[in-house]
Amino acid sequence: MAQAETIEKICALIAPLNNKGVELSPATTFAVDLEFDSLTVMDLVAEIEDEFDILMPLNLLPDLETIQQVADAVEKILSEG
């Protein structure tokens, strides 16, 4: 499970895109709760990549539905160096 700090950083990147003012929690989903379209998701992924200095390959994205899952994936990528 990802640390609170990682989740906070990701929430901070989501905030400017959260036009519907949805309350963010680890269980918040991108497609249903936040209603992000594929273009918004793309922008967010680019932001996360630059924030953590990592690559989030396209192949990974279909499995990442919640903020928790993204945070876990980010930490996994970071730990694999």
Next chain:
Amino acid sequence: MDLLDKFDATTALRESLPFEKVDPFTVVMDEIVSETEAIIGGRQTILAGTNNYMGMTFNEDAIEAAKDALDKFGTGTTGSRVLNGTYSGHKALEATIADFYGMDHCMVFSTGYQANLGMLSALGGKDDYIIIDADSHASIYDGCAMGNATIVRFKHNDVEHMEKRLKRIPEDAGKLLVVEGMYSMLGDAAPLKELLEVGKAYGCMTLVDEAHSMGFCGENGRGVAEELGVEHLVDFFVGTFSKSVGTVGGFAVSNHPKFDVLRYASRPYVFTASLPPSVVASATASIKAIQRSGNRRAHLWENARQLHAGLKEAGFHMCTEKAESPIVAVHLPDPMMGTKFWEQLLMEGVYVNMAAPPATPAGIFLMRISVCAQHTSAQVDEIIRRFKITAEKTGLELNP
């Protein structure tokens, strides 16, 4: 569980568009009058939404060659290129394209879509990386999905964004950078020099798709890389016969000494029937004609500039500052206006492509107009005039 239920949202989206008389997804061309005109719903219509950039669909040599091949070789090959589907015509076509690009090897695929599928799925192995532009054509995305490589995406035409990502890829990994010379929706060209130089600096092999630039960019019509003098930075070119060449099919060319092994390794090449002899013959004749078509190229660019300037002056919101290609795109404010405008324009006798998300970048709604080398200046003026009438009838605000 009905497996088609998952498409209900798509159906709802389509039904929400307020078309009254015609639907852009079900237009039928009843008669093709010429390269530039058709009969649609009983109306004589100027075609300004095709990919027939060089106007080759009625080229006399191409038609003659196709008829001759039909008589001599029959209607189809009924087999794969690697079994019974390679005729002398297929080899002659590959030699013609290799010569056109000044490269050693060429493979002809059955469609342009399959050329990208075939190249990307074969080149991108399990431990490799494919780096793509976010606005890439569906065939590039699908080619990536079909292979086993790790896919890294950068913002459209953004060299800095791409470099940041290249830095994060392991230095010794196999890397393929994939870009298009010209992007098909907005008709915007790629900064190929910068993209390819940076890609090469990070050890990438490079593939450039010239589908929407072959025929009219560069002195010989090879595409944007020729235009910018950076062909030496390209390992693989991919192209199509379904745009400037005026028929159907796709190809890849390269100087790589091991290129031919892809004929066995590329599943979209192996596991499909080869192109019919008539198509192959017309493609060969058409490419030879394109090589000799300096004047036609010049007229196509004149048409593009005339159309762009005319619409800009009238106050339409143009997607590019100037005409970067024969594709001229006009931005419309929302789906309601977009659908109304497209429909009215067709009633005025002009067919253009209506493009909506997700086919368009950044969720925008646009009228994609494309000109043909066979459009006369008078026809281009007529397109502009009918755009203005349509704006008036639909209440689209213009800002001259």
